[in-house]
Amino acid sequence: MRTASSSPSPSLSPSRRAWLRFKRNRLGYWSLVVFVVLVAVSLCAELVSNDRPLVVRYEGQLYFPMVKDYPETTFGGDFLTPTDYLDPFIREKLAEGSNWALFTLNPYGPNTLNYFAKMPNPSAPTRDNWLGTDDRGRDLAAQLLYGFRVSVLFALALTVTGVLLGVVTGAIQGFFGGKTDLAFQRFIEIWGSMPELYLLIIFSAVFAPSIALLLILLSLFGWMGLSDYVRAEFLRNRQLDYVKAARALGVGNWQIIWRHILPNSLTPVVTFLPFRMSAAILALTSLDFLGLGVPPGTPSLGELLSQGKNSIDAWWISLSTFAVLVTTLLLLTFMGDALRDALDPRKADQ
Amino acid sequence: MNAASQLPLVQVRDLHVRFGAKEVVRGVNFDIAAGEKLALVGESGSGKTITALSLLGLAGDAAVQGSALFQGRDLLRLTERELRGVRGGDIAMVFQEPMTALNPLMTVGRQISEVLELKQALTQAQSWQAAIELIASTGIPEPARRAAAFPHQLSGGQRQRAMIAMALASRPALLLADEPTTALDVTLRGQILGLLADLQRQTGMAVLLITHDLNLVRRFADRVAVMEQGALVEQGPVADVFGQPAHAYTRRLMASKPRRDVQEDAANPNAPPVLQAQALRVVYPTPLPGVRGWFRKGEFVALQGADLRLQPGRTLGVVGESGSGKSTLAQALLGLLPYQGNVEVAGRRWQAPAARNSQANQALRRQIQVVFQDPFSSLSPRLTVEEIVGEGLRVHEPGLPPAELRQRVQAALAEVGLDETQFPGLLARYPHEFSGGQRQRLAVARALIVQPQLLVLDEPTSALDVTIQQQVLALLQRLQRERGLAYVLITHDVDVVRAMAHEVLVMKDGVIVESGSATQVLNAPREGYTQALVAAAQ
Numbered sequence: 068m069r070t071a072s073s074s075p076s077p078s079l080s081p082s083r084r085a086w087l088r089f090k091r092n093r094l095g096y097w098s099l100v101v102f103v104v105l106v107a108v109s110l111c112a113e114l115v116s117n118d119r120p121l122v123v124r125y126e127g128q129l130y131f132p133m134v135k136d137y138p139e140t141t142f143g144g145d146f147l148t149p150t151d152y153l154d155p156f157i158r159e160k161l162a163e164g165s166n167w168a169l170f171t172l173n174p175y176g177p178n179t180l181n182y183f184a185k186m187p188n189p190s191a192p193t194r195d196n197w198l199g200t201d202d203r204g205r206d207l208a209a210q211l212l213y214g215f216r217v218s219v220l221f222a223l224a225l226t227v228t229g230v231l232l233g234v235v236t237g238a239i240q241g242f243f244g245g246k247t248d249l250a251f252q253r254f255i256e257i258w259g260s261m262p263e264l265y266l267l268i269i270f271s272a273v274f275a276p277s278i279a280l281l282l283i284l285l286s287l288f289g290w291m292g293l294s295d296y297v298r299a300e301f302l303r304n305r306q307l308d309y310v311k312a313a314r315a316l317g318v319g320n321w322q323i324i325w326r327h328i329l330p331n332s333l334t335p336v337v338t339f340l341p342f343r344m345s346a347a348i349l350a351l352t353s354l355d356f357l358g359l360g361v362p363p364g365t366p367s368l369g370e371l372l373s374q375g376k377n378s379i380d381a382w383w384i385s386l387s388t389f390a391v392l393v394t395t396l397l398l399l400t401f402m403g404d405a406l407r408d409a410l411d412p413r414k415a416d417q
Numbered sequence: 418m419n420a421a422s423q424l425p426l427v428q429v430r431d432l433h434v435r436f437g438a439k440e441v442v443r444g445v446n447f448d449i450a451a452g453e454k455l456a457l458v459g460e461s462g463s464g465k466t467i468t469a470l471s472l473l474g475l476a477g478d479a480a481v482q483g484s485a486l487f488q489g490r491d492l493l494r495l496t497e498r499e500l501r502g503v504r505g506g507d508i509a510m511v512f513q514e515p516m517t518a519l520n521p522l523m524t525v526g527r528q529i530s531e532v533l534e535l536k537q538a539l540t541q542a543q544s545w546q547a548a549i550e551l552i553a554s555t556g557i558p559e560p561a562r563r564a565a566a567f568p569h570q571l572s573g574g575q576r577q578r579a580m581i582a583m584a585l586a587s588r589p590a591l592l593l594a595d596e597p598t599t600a601l602d603v604t605l606r607g608q609i610l611g612l613l614a615d616l617q618r619q620t621g622m623a624v625l626l627i628t629h630d631l632n633l634v635r636r637f638a639d640r641v642a643v644m645e646q647g648a649l650v651e652q653g654p655v656a657d658v659f660g661q662p663a664h665a666y667t668r669r670l671m672a673s674k675p676r677r678d679v680q681e682d683a684a685n686p687n688a689p690p691v692l693q694a695q696a697l698r699v700v701y702p703t704p705l706p707g708v709r710g711w712f713r714k715g716e717f718v719a720l721q722g723a724d725l726r727l728q729p730g731r732t733l734g735v736v737g738e739s740g741s742g743k744s745t746l747a748q749a750l751l752g753l754l755p756y757q758g759n760v761e762v763a764g765r766r767w768q769a770p771a772a773r774n775s776q777a778n779q780a781l782r783r784q785i786q787v788v789f790q791d792p793f794s795s796l797s798p799r800l801t802v803e804e805i806v807g808e809g810l811r812v813h814e815p816g817l818p819p820a821e822l823r824q825r826v827q828a829a830l831a832e833v834g835l836d837e838t839q840f841p842g843l844l845a846r847y848p849h850e851f852s853g854g855q856r857q858r859l860a861v862a863r864a865l866i867v868q869p870q871l872l873v874l875d876e877p878t879s880a881l882d883v884t885i886q887q888q889v890l891a892l893l894q895r896l897q898r899e900r901g902l903a904y905v906l907i908t909h910d911v912d913v914v915r916a917m918a919h920e921v922l923v924m925k926d927g928v929i930v931e932s933g934s935a936t937q938v939l940n941a942p943r944e945g946y947t948q949a950l951v952a953a954a955q
Contacts, residue, residue, distance in 0.1 A: 079847075081799050308791060308795035311748075312787060312864075316808055317778070317779045317782040317809075318812050319774055326804075330799040331798065
């Protein structure tokens with residue numbers, strides 16, 4: 068009864084209490100908030116940074132260029148080609164009389180080439196291109212936004228597949244132990260000694276580079292570290308008394324794994340999530356930097372970094388890409404730190 | 418003895434220790450005279466260990482107030498640097514668990530000689546010799562050879578002796594002994610305590626013994642101080658405090674020896690046994706050394722030729738020290754281990770392999786259930802009370818409608834004395850919100866819900882404080898009377914067996930060395946080993 072009266076809100080589940088501890092770490096909590104906002108914004112990147120206007124009203128009619136291609140002739144141009152909304156002539160037409168066009172915040176897409184730019188490429192930050200342009204004249208802010216999105220989504224996918232594979236293999240090894248464990252361990256040793264980078268180079272030479280290919284290749288090697296942790300947790304937890312009690316009750320193996328051991332073995336998995344994310348972002352960036360990553364034309368932070376390296380005078384390219392990367396990785400690290408503290412069993416509740 | 422010196426060696430005044438907002442020691446005053454043996458007793462969480470640790474500035478990030486005069490200096494005002502001189506110097510400490518208190522990567526001789534080099538400025542050769550002498554003085558045979566051994570190569574008792582040798586290396590004026598015998602087997606406890614008493618007589622140091630075991634206090638200490646929830650409720654000479662306890666809590670502590678309250682006569686002596694085993698044998702594979710081990714596994718015989726028989730409504734006490742095969746016996750009876758020989762639960766045998774959940778085995782599992790020692794590891798921390806207690810029904814009566822399941826869970830909880838009026842929202846709570854004794858009740862409820870005839874109790878009260886222990890035993894006795902349950906009670910605590918058992922088995926090294934009725938085995942033990950066990954518990 069003493070315990071009941073001393074805890075103010077009695078029925079908090081352990082994960083709920085961990086979340087409350089996480090929230091108390093202000094740096095980690097606000098990192099999460101900022102990160103979520105950044106990801107949310109980048110997921111709607113098309114509405115933020117696009118070379119087409121959201122809505123156009125031209126001579127009493129509404130047009131939605133985001134969803135439909137309109138030939139230039141629609142807006143009083145001469146050609147049947149799709150409209151280039153950056154064209155000063157078109158702009159003029161759209162501003163005539165009662166016509167108007169609602170542009171996105173940054174009027175460039177990631178691959179938009181501005182044929183009407185006032186500055187030579189690469190251009191330093193101007194009023195038209197807030198962060199400047201790269202050596203092909205593409206807007207840097209747009210590229211960073213889209214590149215961030217690709218990086219985060221890729222990292223998320225890689226983390227999910229890595230965690231799934233790692234948990235499943237770790238659980239099987241740890242729970243069944245014995246020969247199963249022995250065989251898996253040897254397999255992991257052999258698999259882990261494969262030269263990952265060379266395989267990536269070979270595969271990127273044989274197959275057409277694509278994000279899916281990269282995801283598969285990196286997933287094949289990304290699960291082993293986690294699997295060891297999960298295995299160790301399972302080895303420890305499977306001989307705890309509550310598992311023996313469940314066995315004595317006649318609970319089946321899969322039920323024991325699923326209901327009893329797995330929830331109590333996920334602490335290292337959850338703790339590593341942010342760190343795995345940042346490792347995945349870094350991996351993609353470095354591969355792109357080396358030219359082994361995403362296919363050309365995909366906005367990518369690594370590709371921007373290598374451009375920055377090649378044209379060292381265009382400081383705005385390397386500087387802004389660097390800033391985006393550092394911010395992302397820092398946010399993830401802060402979250403990871405807070406998460407680790409929140410799940411640390413030695414830390415008190417108060 | 419305590420009149421010998423005018424000024425006490427240690428004078429603790431108004432000691433307060435606070436962790437954040439929680440005050441764990443509240444205004445404690447006591448003195449220790451030079452050469453005096455003071456015992457600090459209390460249940461877990463009473464603040465006795467933290468009191469000792471705060472004297473050495475080892476209380477972590479706790480806020481410590483008050484004063485502790487030691488040889489004219491206030492220990493609580495010393496700087497970290499000055500404290501380091503005191504620790505392991507004038508004041509030494511012996512911990513409960515020698516395996517974790519000794520460095521596993523250094524030989525014990527080296528660990529002791531390191532202290533000597535630091536505190537007495539001896540050369541390496543001198544200190545090694547002195548270390549061997551110290552080890553010899555603690556009664557470890559072959560001290561020169563043992564000094565070169567690593568902690569894991571020593572037995573539990575030897576490790577604790579080595580710890581004591583290390584503490585004595587600096588010739589302390591005060592020895593803080595924190596539960597020095599709790600991790601040891603009963604027969605060893607007396608020896609270690611005797612050693613401490615001998616050494617105390619020889620060196621004339623003062624000893625502060627921290628313990629929850631009143632038997633030890635009675636045998637060892639001059640004076641005793643009783644702590645309850647951070648406050649010192651009573652202190653005085655052992656004979657006075659134990660003879661006429663003044664405080665209600667002390668009286669409760671004194672009265673907490675388990676009481677016997679069971680049906681003595683079997684209802685029907687000819688009833689078929691609910692459990693019997695013949696020639697039960699369990700072996701564990703162990704690695705063989707060298708190349709042989711690549712192809713074959715060695716065998717470690719954990720249990721050999723065990724016969725037993727238990728009738729409904731009776732309790733079979735299984736006594737023995739750690740490593741004697743008690744828990745192996747329990748797991749074999751529960752069908753959780755492969756075994757040789759014959760086990761019959763309610764007249765039926767486990768279908769091989771016993772660990773497989775075949776239909777026949779599932780039916781047997783309803784008959785025999787288990788309650789474990791550690792109430793903290795025996796309940797999954799991430800399941801609610803309803804999920805934990807209801808698990809058995811979900812397995813054995815899968816079609817049960819949720820409303821009825823809930824009702825049965827509530828009934829089982831009520832039977833072990835837990836209900837909604839005490840704990841609003843009981844079913845949705847998680848184990849961490851319950852105390853040790855309450856968790857043990859939950860574990861009993863989980864076992865009872867499938868209505869077994871037989872419970873295996875594996876050290877059910879060893880992890881609990883004495884007053885709580887009493888309550889749990891009373892609960893088990895009541896359930897036995899009401900439901901006619903049979904118990905296999907595994908324990909190292911002779912007092913518990915005395916209170917509960919009808920028949921007793923004594924185990925040593927995997928073999929049953931003595932068996933018979935409880936009165937016969939406990940009052941007139943035949944085997945030397947049983948005699949030692951019983952004597953150690955007096």
